[in-house]
Amino acid sequence: MNMSRREFARLLGMASAAGMALGRFADADAASAEAGLYDMPRFGQVSLLHMTDCHAQLLPIHFREPSVNLGIGNMAGQAPHLVGEHLLKAAGVRSGTALAHAYTALDFEKAARAYGKVGGFAHLATLVRQLKASRPGALLLDGGDTWQGSATALWSNGQDMVEACKLLGVDVMTGHWEFTLGQDRVKEIVEKDFKGRIDFLAQNIRTRDFEDPVFPSRTLREINGIKVAIIGQAFPYTPIANPRYLVADWTFGIQDESMQKQVDEARAEGAQLVVVLSHNGMDVDLKMASRVRGIDAILGGHTHDGVPMPIIVKNAGGQTLVTNAGSNGKFLGVLDLQVSGGKLTDWRYKLLPVFSNMLRPDPAMQALIDRIRAPHLARLEEKLALTEGLLYRRGNFNGSWDQLILDGMMAVQGAQIAFSPGFRWGTTLLPGQAISRELLMDQLATTYSYATLSDMSGETLKTVLEDVCDNLFNPDPYYQQGGDMVRVGGLTYACAPGEKMGNRIQDMRLNGVPIEAGKTYKVAGWAPVAEEARSAGNKMIWDVMETWLKSQGSVRPRSINQPRLIGVAGNAGLMP
Secondary structure, eight states, X not given: OXXXXXXXXXXXXXXXXXXXXXXXXXXXXXXXXXXXXXXXXXXXXXXXXXXXXXXXXXXXXXXXXXXXXXXXXXXXXXXXXXXXXXXXXXXXXXXXSHHHHHHOOTTHHHHHHHHOOBOOHHHHHHHHHHHHXXXXXXXXXXXXXXXXXXXXXXXXXXXHHHHHHHHHTOOEEOOSXXXXXXXXXXXXXXXXXXXXXXXXXXXXXXXXXXXXXXXXXXXXXXXXTEEEEEEEEOOTTXXXXXXXXXXXXXXXXXXXXXXXXXXXXXXXTTOSEEEEEEXXXXXXXXXXXXXXXXXXXXXXXXXXXXXXXXXXXXXXTEEEEEEEBOSTTOEEEEEEEEEETTEEEEEEEEEEEOBGGGSOOOHHHHHHHHHHHGGGHHHHHXXXXXXXXXXXXXXXXXXXXXXXXXXXXXXXXXXXXXXXXXXXXXXXXXXXXXXXXXXXXXXXXXXXXXXXXXXXXXXXXXXXXXXXXXXXXXXXXXXXXXXOOOEEESEEEEEOTTSOTTSSEEEEEETTXXXXXXXXXXXXXXXXXXXXXXXXXXXXXXXXXXXXXXXXXXXXXXXXXXXXXXXXXTOTTBOO
16 A cells, blocks of 8 residues: 555645635636536546545535544554544645545635535536546546435435436446345346446355346447446445345345456456446445455545545556445546557546536526426425524544434434434535535435434443444454444443454433443434334324424534543544
8 A cells, every 4th residue: 555755746736726726716606616626637547536425416516525534553543534634634625625625624714604605416527528528448447435414315216326426427337325225226227227328346245045146247449549448346235234125135245355356357358447437335345445456547436535645556467446435416526547559557646626606507408407306396495494503424433413313313312312323425505504304315215214212221322332333443444344434412421443343432411410230221223224224103204303493493503522542642533
């Protein structure tokens, strides 16, 4: 994972130049900014455009990057576990610029009001169209988590995003949250909507009975005379992180040996470039890159890391570039590759923020979005409450949106403690903004968002927290199953991320009184993965939250229940 001084200098120069360009065009009108900020000279023969984890966000939004993204062990101080000034320093980006706002949570509220919203498929479409026009043969790769995350995606069973991606010009895709629509629905989309248009790839999904491939593993494309193999890697822990009953007939997993076989076969077929479109999460991608030979680049997703520079991983076959392109439609990664003598010899990479006030909306995409939203508009725009404080979710531990959900669950369900999943998706709201039904659904829209109320012993509470904490902080990335720490309401605790399993969760208290292992506590939650939950007759979480929000009218800034962290002082994944 070490890069040479020459490689680092090149990355530093590229990032600095990008920051200067953003500064120049930040206050320009959309047409001028589009012509300057996003004017990127073509390089090499092959260009790959990469989007991932948009979570069904068709409209421009605000989205705050994490202030806590801890790296533990040999991951400490390394991308993607850099936040704030630490990330800016590594990327060579100046504080106070538009890029600094895009990549970090620094001065978020002030910067968000200055630079406006990000993303939006109509604005993304303009950028994709511009880059494809300047880069003949360029491919648009979608890393997944595309068909889930909004009200209209849930209500249309993903069809709104399918239509938007077809119009956007996606060429290749892999998946994760897509599978929570159910295996039959995914197959229907792939075999009907995508047929002849979009390759849906996943080398690591097989049938449970005969271990047959469910989807093609790879595709071979010729771009400007260069044969390029693209291999798909779906989220390996789907049946654990999400309900198994939704993909009952399929198996997943990381599948290094199978990946190596795919790479070797692609090379034997004449591939001069081999690229993996991954939804592993960046730490897993970095480990895979060190173990599998012959991959030129991994374009990754799942962990929502907006990393401005590729990480160069050395392995037995040479080296692999590993990238991750953020989330929520906020970024578009551009990887330009030069091939000489049948192999990769040089490259350029930029992680472009999609500033919606610096890109003109594509008329055709905007018209499609308007048609998608029209039947639901009144329902989407209904105001439920007003927020007096900043509402955000992203980060290893509780965010203010998470706290709002926890507070609402405890109030409505009469619980002493509440757990909310460590989901990373969900838009950010600025103080004074109305919480509409649409913006609430941005936080809650899954196919299994059942609200629960359970009795748990103190021993069970600790077991749950330890298990999730190990998924997040296990020093071996292959034992990290994605997501951030479960969000906790009512219960306070300390967390020592660097300790071993069983010793990370400490000093658990309720109202200042230590939790007793044998005592029973009433705990609210939502999004259970157990199959029996769907027939238990529970309300959906959005119904619980709507009841509470309407009763509040205006919600005060949240007092966020963060754990007391132990042993992480000076960690570059922690903002002061």
